[in-house]
Amino acid sequence: MDGPAKKRGGTRLERNDRLVRLALLVIAFSAVSVLVVITVFIVGQGTPIMFRYGLKSFLAGTSWYPSEKLFGLWPMIVGSLFVTAGALVIGVPFGLSCAIVLTEFSSKRVRSIIKPVIELLAGIPSVVYGFIGVIILVPFIRTTFGGPGLSVLAASIILGIMILPTIISISVDSLQAVPPSYREGSIALGATRWQTVKMVLFPAARSGIIASIILGMGRAVGETMATIMIAGNAAEVPHSLLAPVRTLTSNVALEMSYATGEHREALFATGVVLFVIIMVLNTIANATSARRRKQP
């Protein structure tokens, strides 16, 4: 890390340089140490209760009645997965089509309008999405399809919209990173634009697109405010798209205000499960984008 030190101490400038480097190092590490502290704290608070009641009954139990010492997280784990899968079903087709149109089938002018608008979409606070969901989407679902309206479907649609900016912007970047020679070569061989997109650009940008989907998934899993407002939060494995559902994040946010003792620990345990899921998703995303960088 140190440059070749000619003699101990060195000139004043060299000393200053070392000092600045040290200061930056300390600051950089304190940022990382926050993550370490959070990890240690969540795991320390959340894991004892998991082992006290047995990992199996904790993860696979279907009854969540903390007042009766029943801490089954299964409905919430399934709930998170359902809602996230729903968000992807809605977000991925829209997001990818939008990315393809933006990179391949639109003029510079159209792109210069649409791209900033999409980035603006990312800046809307999640509580606003939730509010729109409650005011417009939930009553619509209730009157059109029946049921309470607060449902897997409502949460999926809103989360699907919320992950669009992530999917679009990263997919656009990776499609644009495909060398122009690929495109030119394909067109020269007589392929149509759509064939070029489907058979050349898409495979070439695949890892970036996968990374965008996984990051979008991470956002959907972690979203709390909007889901709590529109998902209905019933701690039961949903039996249909129109049934209410509770996600892991909602479980923590909903009950933390009054939770004490083991109930509080169980919420931390919920956090541990969530933490593991997010970690796995991020690792996969990093791995796929690392592979992308290695490609020529």
Place this chain on the structure above:
Amino acid sequence: MTRYRLALLLLALGVAFSPGCRGGRSRNELTLAGSTSIQPFADKWAEVFMAKHPDLGINVQGGGSSAGIQACKSGACEIGMASRELKGDEKDLTEIVVARDGLAIIVHPSNPVRGLKVAEVKQIFSGDLIGWKPLGGPDTRITVVTREEGSGTRGAFQELVMGKTRIFRGAITEDSNGTVREIVTHDPAAIGFISLGLVNAQVRPLALDGAAANDENIRNGSYRLVRPFLFVSRGEPAGLAKQFVDFVLSDEGQALVREEGLLPIR
């Protein structure tokens, strides 16, 4: 020595991230902590009390009934606020009923059902009764809205209506009286429970076992869904705590209770 032990205790509380009360105290300051249902009313009492005694400070904090009771037991605050009955080993605390609150079972105003038996409410919330039809309502499923585990309002409902029966898993769960009311306001098939003081024109409180939900029926005992708002303390309150409790129980304090939509104790 007591100061030292207090400091240790506060430290321990802080480490455990317990809600409830911490912070320095002097003879001129009183700390209350507990039920978030009582908190707004306690704030009101404190405000009026401090206006009369500018040299005294009343510090009101939330945290929930259980946390407040624990804080009071441990001595972290002088008065705990609980919106449910004391149970088990909490009973050695001194309890003072400062007000009462009715629990209203609410439905959408368009719902033709005007009243239910408590047993029917229990069947609805346990998931045994899933449609409005047999109750004289529309031919739709009932949207059951409940509060989250740990809430004092849910605790009171569980005790007064459900007994040992569980609220079924599929019930929509919200984390405040306000959101429960909001859902019932917009969903014609919904039923929920909120504090009687928070009922407005957009929802209809149901009569239970033939008694409408109003002050008179609560006072004569025919409307049974009533929970006490308690102040708890270790031993009889003394000094500033006594002064404050006396104020709350005085005619003036109780008039504030009525003004804010609760039921006075007398």
